[in-house]
Amino acid sequence: MKRERAAKAPVRADHGTAREWAAGRFLEEFPLYRVVDEEGRLVGGAQLELPGSELLGLYRWMLLGRSLDERMITLQRQGRIGFYIGAIGEEATVFGTVAALEPQDWIFPSYREHGAAFMRGLPLVTFMANLFGNAGDLVKGRQMPCHESWAPGHFVSISSPVATQVTQAVGAAWAARIQGDDMVPIAFFGDGSTSAHDFHTGLNFAAVMKLPVVFACRNNGWAISTPSASQTVSETMAQKAIGYGMRGERVDGNDLIAVWAATRRARQRAAAGQGPTLLELVTYRMEGHSTSDDPRAYRPAEVVEPWKRKDPIKRVQKLLEARGLLDEAGDAVLREEVRLEIQAALREAEAFPPKPPVESLFEDVYAEPGWAQREQLAELRRAMDADPRVANPRHVEG
Amino acid sequence: MKRERAAKAPVRADHGTAREWAAGRFLEEFPLYRVVDEEGRLVGGAQLELPGSELLGLYRWMLLGRSLDERMITLQRQGRIGFYIGAIGEEATVFGTVAALEPQDWIFPSYREHGAAFMRGLPLVTFMANLFGNAGDLVKGRQMPCHESWAPGHFVSISSPVATQVTQAVGAAWAARIQGDDMVPIAFFGDGSTSAHDFHTGLNFAAVMKLPVVFACRNNGWAISTPSASQTVSETMAQKAIGYGMRGERVDGNDLIAVWAATRRARQRAAAGQGPTLLELVTYRMEGHSTSDDPRAYRPAEVVEPWKRKDPIKRVQKLLEARGLLDEAGDAVLREEVRLEIQAALREAEAFPPKPPVESLFEDVYAEPGWAQREQLAELRRAMDADPRVANPRHVEG
Amino acid sequence: MPVMNVIQAVNDALRLELRRDQRVVVLGEDVGAFGGVFRATAGLQQEFGAARVVDTPLAEGGIIGAAAGMALYGLRPVAEIQFADFIFPAFDQIVNEVAKFRYRSGGQYPCPLTIRAPYGGGIKGGHYHSQSPEALFLHTPGLKVVVPSGPYDAKGLLLSAIRDPDPVLFFEPKRVYRAAKGEVPEGEYLIPLGQAAVTRPGTQVTLIAWGAMWHEADQAAREAEAEGIDCELLDLRSLQPLDIETITASVRKTGRAVVVHEAPRTCGFGAELAALIQERCFLSLEAPVARVTGFDTPFPYTLESEYLPRAPRILQAIRATVTY
Amino acid sequence: MPVMNVIQAVNDALRLELRRDQRVVVLGEDVGAFGGVFRATAGLQQEFGAARVVDTPLAEGGIIGAAAGMALYGLRPVAEIQFADFIFPAFDQIVNEVAKFRYRSGGQYPCPLTIRAPYGGGIKGGHYHSQSPEALFLHTPGLKVVVPSGPYDAKGLLLSAIRDPDPVLFFEPKRVYRAAKGEVPEGEYLIPLGQAAVTRPGTQVTLIAWGAMWHEADQAAREAEAEGIDCELLDLRSLQPLDIETITASVRKTGRAVVVHEAPRTCGFGAELAALIQERCFLSLEAPVARVTGFDTPFPYTLESEYLPRAPRILQAIRATVTY
Numbered sequence A, B: 001m002k003r004e005r006a007a008k009a010p011v012r013a014d015h016g017t018a019r020e021w022a023a024g025r026f027l028e029e030f031p032l033y034r035v036v037d038e039e040g041r042l043v044g045g046a047q048l049e050l051p052g053s054e055l056l057g058l059y060r061w062m063l064l065g066r067s068l069d070e071r072m073i074t075l076q077r078q079g080r081i082g083f084y085i086g087a088i089g090e091e092a093t094v095f096g097t098v099a100a101l102e103p104q105d106w107i108f109p110s111y112r113e114h115g116a117a118f119m120r121g122l123p124l125v126t127f128m129a130n131l132f133g134n135a136g137d138l139v140k141g142r143q144m145p146c147h148e149s150w151a152p153g154h155f156v157s158i159s160s161p162v163a164t165q166v167t168q169a170v171g172a173a174w175a176a177r178i179q180g181d182d183m184v185p186i187a188f189f190g191d192g193s194t195s196a197h198d199f200h201t202g203l204n205f206a207a208v209m210k211l212p213v214v215f216a217c218r219n220n221g222w223a224i225s226t227p228s229a230s231q232t233v234s235e236t237m238a239q240k241a242i243g244y245g246m247r248g249e250r251v252d253g254n255d256l257i258a259v260w261a262a263t264r265r266a267r268q269r270a271a272a273g274q275g276p277t278l279l280e281l282v283t284y285r286m287e288g289h290s291t292s293d294d295p296r297a298y299r300p301a302e303v304v305e306p307w308k309r310k311d312p313i314k315r316v317q318k319l320l321e322a323r324g325l326l327d328e329a330g331d332a333v334l335r336e337e338v339r340l341e342i343q344a345a346l347r348e349a350e351a352f353p354p355k356p357p358v359e360s361l362f363e364d365v366y367a368e369p370g371w372a373q374r375e376q377l378a379e380l381r382r383a384m385d386a387d388p389r390v391a392n393p394r395h396v397e398g
Numbered sequence C, D: 001m002p003v004m005n006v007i008q009a010v011n012d013a014l015r016l017e018l019r020r021d022q023r024v025v026v027l028g029e030d031v032g033a034f035g036g037v038f039r040a041t042a043g044l045q046q047e048f049g050a051a052r053v054v055d056t057p058l059a060e061g062g063i064i065g066a067a068a069g070m071a072l073y074g075l076r077p078v079a080e081i082q083f084a085d086f087i088f089p090a091f092d093q094i095v096n097e098v099a100k101f102r103y104r105s106g107g108q109y110p111c112p113l114t115i116r117a118p119y120g121g122g123i124k125g126g127h128y129h130s131q132s133p134e135a136l137f138l139h140t141p142g143l144k145v146v147v148p149s150g151p152y153d154a155k156g157l158l159l160s161a162i163r164d165p166d167p168v169l170f171f172e173p174k175r176v177y178r179a180a181k182g183e184v185p186e187g188e189y190l191i192p193l194g195q196a197a198v199t200r201p202g203t204q205v206t207l208i209a210w211g212a213m214w215h216e217a218d219q220a221a222r223e224a225e226a227e228g229i230d231c232e233l234l235d236l237r238s239l240q241p242l243d244i245e246t247i248t249a250s251v252r253k254t255g256r257a258v259v260v261h262e263a264p265r266t267c268g269f270g271a272e273l274a275a276l277i278q279e280r281c282f283l284s285l286e287a288p289v290a291r292v293t294g295f296d297t298p299f300p301y302t303l304e305s306e307y308l309p310r311a312p313r314i315l316q317a318i319r320a321t322v323t324y
């Protein structure tokens, strides 16, 4: 029991026993783990453990993620979809982590990790149908855009309330251990979400139960309009692990290889019964929070500048080029492929009927609709039959 | 901005950058602060900064707390009160902290700090009326026993849900700073309560806002039936401060002088604008969780034994004796005084009418009762007039 | 047949289900070696081990969040909240997550879990060991809410709840935890959710109650009978799904209804029942649907007898309704 | 008189009150330099400084817990919850702490604070940016609940809420945040809590609505008039305290009532209103109290027009009620 150890611990009488740590202490204690520098060169004596073909594959995924985000933001500006939230500048945190997991590992996303779903097989067209909320949407047009679910790829349903997925991932890890499954879930969340209560209870439960789970904090510097310094005054997110008696690691979140390697390590530890890891992936939110947001209202453009040079995609591109795995022409081909893929998916997605059937409104509340759902569906149908305006969004605005 | 510093921080390429800390690391880093040892001797070169008369006063308070707890537990066993929860063995954490505060400092209690209210002037008889929930109860018989409020002494209303007072104390500190008041609130909570979400949000808000507040974690080893190891696997509670970028200190919670000195330091820091402190007061719950609990069901008697030797009251008694401030006869006088005081208060408290007036049921829901409360009072009065069984607890049990 | 009280019946159901289904896991504060503050999980950790009967840290949000993750992954967690009053730190997980998982994922992620909580007043628990928050969950589509009144129902309903494909809140009326005793079959039997029990047929007025209040209503009905008033008494047992047919059939027959619950009156489930009854039985109604409830105040300590809607107040409402 | 929309009226009220009363503090996520995601606090930090208009960390429980502590200490905090859907992490602080402080301390610790939250659907927000949770708070004695429908009321009610001695939830119908415009006096004026507005006098049926739904009910009433049905329309404005006298007087006169709300039907505030009306106006009622509400499902995205109880559905209910 802990108590016993405590009783034997050293005892001092001088005042101020707790260490008054110097600024920078935790930056030193949790150094930024990096494998590839901004010029695409391996740092120090680092080895590239990821095969070239896989690296090229990941590069393509990153291109797809970036290109999709850009295209969808435009689509929103054109009024063709209502909302979009992506991961521009944060691609390495999404693809690097998931590439390091096993296919059976469950993904508990925040709301920027669409790329993770694609890697797990979610067709682009299905994702886009979710953006339109149309009849092709697997989620039946029930959630805002960018709240997809993809059970075949163990990509869990996204919700808006932040950090709720953290405790849920812990539960899944727990379940897998009880079942004897080799399954290590990952929970994604932002720096702002470390302030939320599910962060605390999730990490604490995982540590106490020594559960196989990876916590991936995408520290992108911002929670909507507030910088991370408004969320916490700890120097790093990684050091929060200390409070839970857990391992923490600070990783260059714009370094795909570092993210991949750190995640792989964390997964190995988890699978080996050594418990959870908190990964702080240091990156940057290059754009607004979402299409509903305009960062110019609170963020001077200059602060973004230094981060442009750290672009995670450019860095992989340089690495690939240096290794002779990619040249300019090859890059152009990839980019064009991705562009066409998106274009084709978009065309297909827009072709679905704009609304899911009205009865879908009442499905899935329960496994079987209750009498309230059945009666209300009938009520709605009668109302719609009597007055077509019932289904028309525009008749009473203002 | 934090981001800038992060960018300049050291970078390493080797695997496993995060420190794999050895067992015991945080026990060393947060050594148990102690001034007086178990034999009542000053440790190392420590000075006794508390004047003898004050020390004697605190000793009397501790005797009163212990004696009251014992008497009230008996009262509950006799069926004269419904419930009791006290602080046997934890007296130093209650009286040592409050003695170090200023009279204007607000106290946000958990449910064991009745002694703090007494030090702030709550009459024993009023406390006991709360135990009876009778007409003398300031809380008008609305809460379970041991849920007193004492606004004249800035002792805030107790509730049962654990840890809720932590964020509230933070708000009071914030308010005081806005008002320019020299007021440093203290929030008391147990080791189990560090798992609760208000612990997390409270500490984080306080650290981010650098608020003048003292967090006093009474680590008494247990949350009802579960040892602290079921609540956290961090080696100390003090190290949880690191995650919030806050100062933490581990204190021998059975050493009145250490508790006092650590609290005073924390208060000074707070008042000087240096922010909050988390104090881990290491003590032990010598009895059951409350009178509703029988610890024999989950705690072997042996584990309590070592703690009997660390009794916080005995330690102060030895110190006083060593300093010539108390002898056996003087001690007996004090104990008898305390016994008589309790006895007199009990007699007086039991003399109140057993129930508060029926209209009190509907007061204080709002500043002014609404029509619902007014109508329902009338309804209840009519019902009582029509059938006396309405007010009789015993007519339909079973 | 063995005679059990409600705690024993709950314990029996948990034990049977832990034995039958490896996916069942019990988790909560103090539920392990100690067996729970009311002993409802006594002996379970001893039989099924600390991996399946788990003491959690003190954080209700963590308990339900983790249970949700287990349920998503395919387990059948049964989470205990030590007192229903302490369920609110988990409120977000319950109403925003657990309740909506199936719907928001288009049916891809069902989240079948059971949340057990001792509930209600009558044990001198004051504000924080007495509340009856069922209405808060009934306003959230996606959740089911079950309240047994005695041991037989407790066992049969809890087994159904654990096997139900949807999340179920299972509120146990702690006032009758030990007081309500009765014969309980050994082995398994299921009471389907959504079926009220007509525990007393009658013709003049329909009494609707659940949980501990059913006992009060039953006593009131017996006293009313002595006065020549013939009550039909329904024990709802499950509030969602609600047995609307039994309710409307009864009120169409009697033309009068009295609803009883402990929670404060305003926006309690009694309001919904009154609304439904007047919507569906308007032309049969000979008196307003009466509500005998807790008052619109926090739950008190000393005056809890006055606060609780017990038999004498119910009887008065019956008389007033019958003579309206 | 200046013309304002609801956001501007809210902003104006906050500004006036921050100027008038040093004890007023505004706190919440993104409310500072940015001025809130809906811009309701725009310019306030610039005028009153970062000590009184504060960006908090992302934790609603922390926001309300801290606001409660401020209120206990004597300040008048106005906390913003970014969307009402995100209020649930603070649910425990609101229903177990804030609501009960005065009562549980025997009147020693009042806890007057205002919680503002954009609320309701109609902005294509899906599950988590559309909910209307008022009924959950109305079931908790100790809380007041206010919902303005337009800028004039928003300002006058918010000023009253901030000065009220009790905790107030102030739900702002975000669907009409910009759409509802009107003349708003400069400077201060108070609209007392607990007074409904009879925005259209009528004789045949009483329509009861609040917030964005008042606009739908108003349109339905106008269409009904064209059909020769004379509706009386009440904008409740404050749900707790509730203006029961205006409601009962109206229904006793018309004999019929239609209640409209966005929240799911079961256990919504419509149930309470129906229950109250049939209790108090039973002998006047010529038809059941009708409820036109959101359905018993989570709030949808694409089908939100179908989900929301808008004028066409209200009109149908009016017809059915009048011809019952």
Ligand SMILES: Cc1ncc(C[n+]2csc(CCOP(=O)(O)OP(=O)(O)O)c2C)c(N)n1
Residues within 6 Å of the ligand: A110, A112, A160, A161, A162, A189, A190, A191, A192, A193, A194, A218, A220, A222, A223, A224, A285, A289, D029, D058, D060, D082, D086, D089
């Ligand atoms: C419980 C809750 N409160 C508030 C919000 C509104 N909100 C949406 S995203 C966001 C900021 C999240 O920041 P962070 O966790 O850093 O994630 P990021 O967007 O940077 O990826 C906020 C406040 C929410 N979604 N959930």
Ligand SMILES: Cc1ncc(C[n+]2csc(CCOP(=O)(O)OP(=O)(O)O)c2C)c(N)n1
Residues within 6 Å of the ligand: B110, B112, B160, B161, B162, B189, B190, B191, B192, B193, B194, B218, B220, B222, B223, B224, B285, B289, C029, C058, C060, C082, C086, C089
């Ligand atoms: C939110 C909440 N959950 C559960 C409980 C039931 N409960 C009362 S005290 C307690 C243990 C608290 O342990 P700790 O914080 O260590 O305080 P101690 O009793 O040891 O002083 C529990 C679980 C509660 N009061 N509040």
Ligand SMILES: [Mg+2]
Residues within 6 Å of the ligand: A190, A191, A192, A218, A219, A220, A221, A222, A223, A224, A285
């Ligand atoms: Mg962020």
Ligand SMILES: [Mg+2]
Residues within 6 Å of the ligand: B190, B191, B192, B218, B219, B220, B221, B222, B223, B224
């Ligand atoms: Mg403890």
